[in-house]
Amino acid sequence: MPTTTRATTETTGQLSAARTLLRLWPYVRPVRARWAGAAFVAVLASCMTLAFPLVLKWIVDGPVTERDPGGVWLGAGLLLALGIAEALLFGLRRWLVARPLAGVEAALRADLYRHLQRLPVSFHDRWASGQLLSRGTTDLMVVRMFLAFPLTFLIVNGVTILAGLTVLIVQDWGLGLVLLAPAVPLIAYCYRFEGGYAGASRRAQDQVGDLTTVVEESVLGIRVIKGFGRHRSQARAFRDLAGTVRGTELLKARLLAGILMMITLLPEVALGAALVIGTVQVSDGSLSAGTLVAFLSTALALRWPIESIGFLLAMSQEAATATRRYFEVMDADPEANQAPPSDESQRGPGQSPAAATPLPSPAPQGEAAEDRRTGDDGLRFEGVSFRYPDAAEEATPTLARIDLHIRSGETMALVGSTGSGKTTLTALVPRLYDVTEGRITLDGRDITAMPRAELRELVSVAFEEPTLFSASVADNVLMGAPEALGPEQLEQALGVAQAEFAHRLPDGVDTEVGEQGLSLSGGQRQRLALARSVVGTPRFLILDDPLSALDVHTEAAVEAALRRVLSGSTALVVAHRPSTVLLADRVALLSEGRITAVGTHHELLRANAEYRHLMAGENTGDTGETDSRTETERV
Numbered sequence: 052m053p054t055t056t057r058a059t060t061e062t063t064g065q066l067s068a069a070r071t072l073l074r075l076w077p078y079v080r081p082v083r084a085r086w087a088g089a090a091f092v093a094v095l096a097s098c099m100t101l102a103f104p105l106v107l108k109w110i111v112d113g114p115v116t117e118r119d120p121g122g123v124w125l126g127a128g129l130l131l132a133l134g135i136a137e138a139l140l141f142g143l144r145r146w147l148v149a150r151p152l153a154g155v156e157a158a159l160r161a162d163l164y165r166h167l168q169r170l171p172v173s174f175h176d177r178w179a180s181g182q183l184l185s186r187g188t189t190d191l192m193v194v195r196m197f198l199a200f201p202l203t204f205l206i207v208n209g210v211t212i213l214a215g216l217t218v219l220i221v222q223d224w225g226l227g228l229v230l231l232a233p234a235v236p237l238i239a240y241c242y243r244f245e246g247g248y249a250g251a252s253r254r255a256q257d258q259v260g261d262l263t264t265v266v267e268e269s270v271l272g273i274r275v276i277k278g279f280g281r282h283r284s285q286a287r288a289f290r291d292l293a294g295t296v297r298g299t300e301l302l303k304a305r306l307l308a309g310i311l312m313m314i315t316l317l318p319e320v321a322l323g324a325a326l327v328i329g330t331v332q333v334s335d336g337s338l339s340a341g342t343l344v345a346f347l348s349t350a351l352a353l354r355w356p357i358e359s360i361g362f363l364l365a366m367s368q369e370a371a372t373a374t375r376r377y378f379e380v381m382d383a384d385p386e387a388n389q390a391p392p393s394d395e396s397q398r399g400p401g402q403s404p405a406a407a408t409p410l411p412s413p414a415p416q417g418e419a420a421e422d423r424r425t426g427d428d429g430l431r432f433e434g435v436s437f438r439y440p441d442a443a444e445e446a447t448p449t450l451a452r453i454d455l456h457i458r459s460g461e462t463m464a465l466v467g468s469t470g471s472g473k474t475t476l477t478a479l480v481p482r483l484y485d486v487t488e489g490r491i492t493l494d495g496r497d498i499t500a501m502p503r504a505e506l507r508e509l510v511s512v513a514f515e516e517p518t519l520f521s522a523s524v525a526d527n528v529l530m531g532a533p534e535a536l537g538p539e540q541l542e543q544a545l546g547v548a549q550a551e552f553a554h555r556l557p558d559g560v561d562t563e564v565g566e567q568g569l570s571l572s573g574g575q576r577q578r579l580a581l582a583r584s585v586v587g588t589p590r591f592l593i594l595d596d597p598l599s600a601l602d603v604h605t606e607a608a609v610e611a612a613l614r615r616v617l618s619g620s621t622a623l624v625v626a627h628r629p630s631t632v633l634l635a636d637r638v639a640l641l642s643e644g645r646i647t648a649v650g651t652h653h654e655l656l657r658a659n660a661e662y663r664h665l666m667a668g669e670n671t672g673d674t675g676e677t678d679s680r681t682e683t684e685r686v
């Protein structure tokens with residue numbers, strides 16, 4: 052199971068918040084005109100608040116001093132009109148950005164999903180699903196909110212503060228400088244805050260990803276949790292993790308409270324000082340009362356733009372972290388499509404340097420040499436070695452120097468003890484992983500020289516874990532097949548897999564199954580997965596223990612039908628039971644990552660002690676329906 056911390060350590064370097072956020076530009080570009088229009092409207096609305104003090108100054112120094120009620124009413128009407136205009140402008144701003152920014156979020160999410168589909172299986176082995184889920188949901192929401200609010204208001208408030216300070220200095224430069232004095236310590240404090248908050252926000256967002264993983268695993272594994280009575284310990288584990296998230300959120304709140312306090316306190320102190328100095332100046336006649344009122348109202352109008360800087364910076368930091376987390380996934384290399392077709396022995400772009408090593412071309416011995424003379428048809432493993440990408444350098448490879456030829460139209464069973472590498476070997480054929488050394492050919496063509504789409508059309512796979520999607524039975528079975536295939540091939544495939552039970556489901560083959568649909572038994576799921584792999588009779592068929600969950604009678608029926616399908620395909624079938632082995636023309640024995648014997652079931656039973664042991668062992672563990680000698684006699 053992938054650990055959650057491994058994903059979080061994959062950072063894309065310490066880009067500054069601004070440079071990270073700039074990476075969003077390609078997505079914002081299409082809506083830049085509307086966004087800029089909205090920002091302009093917001094600046095206009097915000098600067099309008101600065102007109103209030105000027106109207107007040109006119110009212111105090113004019114109509115109030117001259118005792119002119121008509122002038123006071125006019126001033127009041129003007130203030131009301133300004134207020135209404137400001138509200139309308141802010142409403143217009145919201146209308147301008149809401150729709151396009153929802154589009155930006157949707158585009159980011161669609162690209163993430165598309166990219167996730169193209170990333171190699173080795174990437175998904177390393178990343179916890181909750182980390183990917185939180186990137187596609189919470190992180191993108193944070194990014195949208197940043198584009199809609201903090202980004203605009205950092206600009207709007209910056210412009211408003213500059214305009215306000217200019218107005219203050221023009222009214223009275225001495226008092227203006229008193230108000231400006233806290234700017235220097237505040238800028239230094241903001242700089243320090245950003246560093247601390249960036250770290251805390253990264254931790255919090257990663258921990259939310261971990262929490263998502265736990266929730267997801269608990270939901271998927273609810274039967275195991277209940278079955279083993281683990282709900283209390285599971286709840287405790289969740290509570291601990293939630294406690295960690297809470298701790299980090301509290302740290303963020305403390306940092307935010309610190310900056311908000313400084314941002315509120317220092318300007319208030321400066322405002323108090325300016326008020327005292329201004330009052331003294333009014334009393335000694337060097338300043339008019341109207342100017343002092345206007346000065347103080349302007350300073351008060353700047354309170355919100357200044358105080359909001361704290362949480363706008365915090366939200367921007369969170370958006371930078373979310374963007375960084377998003378691009379950590381987007382920067383991961385997708386599967387290479389194909390190697391240059393000019394040289395089939397070359398590896399495709401994006402493969403590991405080890406994968407690019409030319410085939411060592413060992414001199415084939417014995418059967419391998421004979422096979423090579425018979426032509427390049429069928430499925431061939433030539434000097435194939437494989438090591439999982441995250442395996443330690445010094446660890447022995449999972450597969451070592453595999454030479455195996457499955458002739459065209461032949462069915463080869465792959466037998467080996469648990470953990471010997473059978474599933475790994477089968478995963479190399481559809482290129483879920485790329486070989487570390489050597490090569491695999493299909494009818495003589497190196498699989499790395501084929502477009503993946505073509506390769507996956509040629510090769511059909513049924514995995515050990517039969518996964519069904521939230522879709523109808525028909526869609527699940529036909530999902531890997533060419534578009535042209537329809538009901539006839541569907542029926543054929545269901546017949547081979549003995550999955551006619553599908554017709555008895557509430558809506559027949561249109562019944563929704565999978566996570567959101569009807570629950571099926573393990574054997575039913577396995578038969579649908581088998582039907583999916585045989586639909587359209589693929590040229591190459593890879594089956595990973597396809598009959599393990601079936602009862603004896605169903606297994607026998609599937610085997611009989613499979614034999615017909617397999618006669619037209621070249622097949623590699625992972626087998627644990629003699630009954631499955633009997634489907635095959637020959638058997639390859641895999642032992643600790645090496646092919647140690649190839650031959651017919653009879654030959655291996657006679658000549659190979661390990662094979663005999665495996666077959667006998669499997670029978671002992673079986674439900675007692677058969678034994679290997681009886682099976683041997685049947686062939």
Ligand SMILES: Nc1ncnc2c1ncn2[C@@H]1O[C@H](COP(=O)(O)OP(=O)(O)OP(=O)(O)O)[C@@H](O)[C@H]1O
Nearest residue numbers: 176439442449467468469470471472473474475476
């Ligand atoms: N994604 C992975 N990353 C690293 N190591 C892996 C990965 N998957 C499997 N392995 C390791 O590779 C080895 C071979 O595993 P594999 O699943 O191929 O065995 P198998 O023969 O199919 O076993 P079984 O019969 O139990 O299904 C095991 O030691 C396993 O731990």
